[in-house]
Amino acid sequence: MSGLGAGAMWGLVFLAPKFVPEASPFLLSAGRYIAYGLIAALLIAPRWKPLVGLLDRKTWWALVWLSLTGNIVYYLFLVVSVHYAGVAASALIVGAVPVVVALWGLRDKDSPPILKVGPPIAVAALAIALIGYESVTRGQLAADASGLSVAIGLVAALIALVLWTSYAVGNSRWMTRMTHVSSHDWSLLIGVVTGALSLCLVPIAVMNIGDLPANFWSRFLLVSFGVAILASVVGNAFWNRASRLLPLTMLGQMIVFETLFAFLYGFIWEQRGPSIIEIVAMALMVVSVVWCVRAHRPSAEVERDAEH
Secondary structure, eight states: OHHHHHHHHHGGGGGHHHHOTTSOHHHHHHHHHHHHHHHHHHHHGGGHHHHHTTOOHHHHHHHHHHHIIIIIHHHHHHHHHHHHHOHHHHHHHHTTHHHHHHHHHTTSTTSOOHHHHHHHHHHHHHHHHHHHHHHHHTTOSOTTOOHHHHHHHHHHHHHHHHHHHHHHHHHHHHHHHOTTSOHHHHHHHHHHHHHHHHGGGHHHHTTTOOOOOTTHHHHHHHHHHHHIIIIIIIHHHHHHHHHHHSOHHHHHHHTHHHHHHHHHHHHHHHTOOOOHHHHHHHHHHHHHHHHHHHHTSOHHHHHHHHHO
C-alpha cells in the first residue's frame, strides 16, 4: 500500500507541465524543489536539534548524494534526454527502472531465487517495451533530430536510469541502516538538503524568462507547492516507508505504480481512453506486481492459500 501511494503521488508530476506550459523544465524543477525544501524545513523544525544529533558526517554526505541522484541531477538528465531524443525514447529507457532495481536486488542474501522473481520481472520488462513501442508508433520521437542529438539524448536517458536506480538502491540501504530515524523524518531531511541544493538552479532557471501571462506566477506557485506537498513530501514518505518494509527485488516492482498512475492522469487530462496496447501493458504491470508479491511470501503461506 505504501508503494501504491508513492506511485499515485509521483504520477502527478507528469501533469505539472500541462498546468504551466510556459515554464521551462529548469524553472519547474527549481520551483518544485525549493518549495519542497521550505515545506520540509517547516515540518522538521520542531525536531531539528535532537534529529541532527543522530546524524554523522557520513550520513550528511549520503543525504546530499540521495538528493542529487534521486531529485536534481536525475531530473536534469531526464530533461536533456527528452529535449534531444524525444519523450518516447526517454520514457522507454527510464521506464526500465523497476526491472533494473529488481535485478539489482537479486544480489541480496535474503532475496528469493531467480526462478521465482525472474518471470514477474520479465513481464514488467515486456510491459515497458509495449509502452515504448506505443509511444514510438504515435510519432512522439523527435522527427527533426539528427543522429548526434538522438545519441546525446539516449546517453542522457541511460544516465538518468542509472541515477534513479542508484537512488532507489542507496535509499533502501540507508533506510535499513537508520532505524533510529523515522521514514518520514528521513524524507524531510532529504527535502531540506534538496531545497538547499536546488538554489543553484535559480540562475539558470531565470536566465531565459520572457514575456509571461498575467496569471503565470500564481499558477506556477500553485503547481510548485502542490507538487512539492503531494509528490515530494507525501510521495517520498510513502516510498521511504515501503523501502523500510520491502526487499529490493519487491521494491523495484512498486515503481511501476508511478507509470500506471501517470497514464491514468494523462488519459483524464487528454479526455481519451487507453489504446489496446496501453491496456495490455497496464494489465501486465499489475500482473507483474501481484506475481512478485506472491513470490516473496513464505512457501508455507503460499501452499496454505493454494489448499483453500
